[in-house]
Amino acid sequence: MRLDSGIALEAAGLGKQYRRGWALRDCTFELPAGSISALVGPNGAGKSTLMHLANGLLTPTTGHVRAHQKVAFLAQDKPLYRRFTVAEMLRAGESMNPDWDNGYATKLVEEADVPMHARVGTLSGGQRTRVALAIALGRRPQLIMLDEPLSDLDPLARTEVMKALMAEAADTGMTVLLSSHVLADLESVCDHLVLLAGGRIHLCGDVEDLLSQHRIMIGPSDLALPSSIVDSSTTARQATLLARATHAEAGWELHEPSLEELALGYLRSAKENKDVAA
Numbered sequence: 016m017r018l019d020s021g022i023a024l025e026a027a028g029l030g031k032q033y034r035r036g037w038a039l040r041d042c043t044f045e046l047p048a049g050s051i052s053a054l055v056g057p058n059g060a061g062k063s064t065l066m067h068l069a070n071g072l073l074t075p076t077t078g079h080v081r082a083h084q085k086v087a088f089l090a091q092d093k094p095l096y097r098r099f100t101v102a103e104m105l106r107a108g109e110s111m112n113p114d115w116d117n118g119y120a121t122k123l124v125e126e127a128d129v130p131m132h133a134r135v136g137t138l139s140g141g142q143r144t145r146v147a148l149a150i151a152l153g154r155r156p157q158l159i160m161l162d163e164p165l166s167d168l169d170p171l172a173r174t175e176v177m178k179a180l181m182a183e184a185a186d187t188g189m190t191v192l193l194s195s196h197v198l199a200d201l202e203s204v205c206d207h208l209v210l211l212a213g214g215r216i217h218l219c220g221d222v223e224d225l226l227s228q229h230r231i232m233i234g235p236s237d238l239a240l241p242s243s244i245v246d247s248s249t250t251a252r253q254a255t256l257l258a259r260a261t262h263a264e265a266g267w268e269l270h271e272p273s274l275e276e277l278a279l280g281y282l283r284s285a286k287e288n289k290d291v292a293a
């Protein structure tokens with residue numbers, strides 16, 4: 016394990032083929048240590064497959080993926096025993112993890128105001144997520160991967176879970192990889208983006224760099240289009256483009272995209288290319 020490397024996770028030529036076809040193809044990327052990375056893509060993009068491969072729960076068909084930090088994984092179904100009390104769940108966490116930090120896991124549950132004697136089956140979705148998070152963090156990971164941790168939570172619980180997670184990351188310098196198909200959940204916290212669609216990476220990198228390399232361009236629809244267009248929509252009078260460029264000919268009005276505009280542009284482009292290919 017290369018603990019002091021600047022890279023938390025790296026994949027090269029990573030692919031996974033199920034019987035019905037490829038779920039993931041030719042994925043090459045690196046996550047910087049200490050980053051808060053968003054793994055974004057529509058349903059079926061391959062996000063869960065990528066996370067399972069990264070955690071050794073699936074074997075790649077091609078390529079490899081390697082973590083250079085001590086990893087914890089919170090799967091989408093947040094596996095907890097419904098009949099166990101929270102205290103019993105923590106004891107189960109302790110018995111399964113030799114390097115368990117019980118004081119830390121207990122503190123996280125207490126901070127979430129989840130009663131230790133309550134049975135898991137009686138907890139709200141938000142409370143269950145906080146318990147699952149405490150168990151994942153109890154082994155003191157340097158890299159935590161969470162597969163759609165917010166998907167079954169109401170807006171208040173989403174905010175609280177994210178706040179708790181980001182506070183831990185800020186305190187410990189932990190690397191975080193969060194998957195979601197809703198970028199809005201991650202936009203304000205992530206500094207690195209991996210955008211997956213149709214099993215392929217369409218965009219990957221430091222968020223500030225990616226934003227600074229792109230522009231939203233708005234102009235009359237009869238202007239000549241720049242060459243580096245990612246996505247475009249046109250009405251009879253006006254064209255709105257996302258381009259990987261920072262300059263354009265006179266006539267275009269330019270502004271830096273928001274992360275949501277950037278991601279949506281790439282997702283639309285991936286969908287259109289797939290539709291055209293189909």
Ligand SMILES: Nc1ncnc2c1ncn2[C@@H]1O[C@H](COP(=O)(O)OP(=O)(O)OP(=O)(O)O)[C@@H](O)[C@H]1O
Nearest residue numbers: 033034038056057058059060061062063064065196
């Ligand atoms: N065990 C499996 N056997 C066969 N095909 C699978 C299996 N798991 C996933 N797939 C297929 O692989 C593709 C990627 O699925 P995956 O669950 O990784 O996507 P996802 O981005 O996590 O989707 P979602 O956002 O809906 O959770 C999909 O086409 C899916 O049907």
